[in-house]
Amino acid sequence: MVSMSETKRVILIVNPVKIDKFSYFGEVISLLTANGCEVYTTADTYKVLDARKKVNLSGIGIVSSDEVKKSQFDLVICLGGDGTILSTARFFAGHKVPILGINLGNLGFLAEVMPSDYEKSIGRIFGGKDYQIEKRIMLKCTVERGRKKAHTLYALNDIVAHRRSSSKMAVLEAYIDNKFVDEYHGDGLIVSTPTGSTAYSLSCGGPIVAPELMAIIINPICAFTLSSRPLIVSDRVRIKIVNRTEGQAILAADNQEFFKLQKDDNIIITRSEFCARMIKFSENNFFDILRTKLCWGNFKKR
Incomplete structure (x- = not known):
């Protein structure tokens, strides 16, 4: 396990089509800033959130795609489905930065965290508890x-x-x-x-x-x-x-x-x-995910 208690620069990547499925965006920003982080998002994401007028964006920085490529971040929090995580993993592949996926999609093999568990999961990362960074080829x-x-x-x-x-x-x-x-x-x-x-x-x-x-x-x-x-x-x-x-x-x-x-x-x-660096929690092992997503062990649901 790699400690992330020194994490300071965090970027939020959001699928704008699915953002309405997540009502805690403002709380995520507050939680990160309370842990001493500088919080950023892309200009496109900021535009979508600002249009909704539901989130206080005063504590968040805006970066363009070109600026993201040149910048160094300590953590990427990706809100969306597996497709959003795939594009994020390719974009940040050369940055060697860990990615936490919050699942706003359907099947979600890559997104580790359900929306209602965001606070506990982010707290565990900054507390250095019960998680690891899994490298995917x-x-x-x-x-x-x-x-x-x-x-x-x-x-x-x-x-x-x-x-x-x-x-x-x-x-x-x-x-x-x-x-x-x-x-x-x-x-x-x-x-x-x-x-x-x-x-x-x-x-x-x-x-x-x-x-x-x-x-x-x-x-x-x-x-x-x-x-x-x-x-x-x-x-x-x-x-x-x-x-x-x-x-x-x-x-x-x-x-x-x-x-x-x-x-x-x-x-x-x-x-x-x-390689992609995915944040994984100890209770979510690969076979549990398979059993949940593919309904293994529950013949009636197949």
Whole structure:
């Protein structure tokens, strides 16, 4: 466990669409300032909150996206669903700053805290009690077009290469450390972290992988042949996917950032040099979360 009693600079990241689900925003600001913190939020979030006229924003600083990238924070508090946390994790990946997720979404595998528990959870962080900072591996994806790098993406959940709406199947050759693995025909291919194993990969029949494992999942989407199966490999490998698709294909990072692929593009995927640092509490272990979210052990709710 890492003590955060010296935390001084905190930034609040909020999904503006879901902010009405959280009525304690002003209390969060007061709690943080009472613990000696400088509290900031983005200009977009401030604008949304100010328009509602429900929160006293006098004690909060405003920073632009460019200023956030250049600044150093001790803690990020993210209010939203898993999508908000994914984008926040990518944005702050190079900052090495821990993220506390307050769940304003639905399923919420990543958001650790329910809205009603915000006060206790934040108090535990500043008291240095019963929490740890869990490092989650991320992926780096580089698209090579000819002899040039065309684009780079980062992901906490997954990198997905898939066909666009057309009658033509995606055709993707996969290599691991320059060794040919398979040529996948179907809707596409998911390359997932353990964190992403409960996301898109799970809906495509992929395995659930404990988040502390250093592994990468390769999972075909609606494969044309039954012999194309999910594969778990070491996080140390270099994965190359060659796009042989005749129709349109696209690359997606966490289903939030996108890049149009061309035929014969090389997609290079490795473990990123960055990782996401998630604040976790002792009572919320991975299997409890699975049992709650997926209704394990309660047959009647399935």
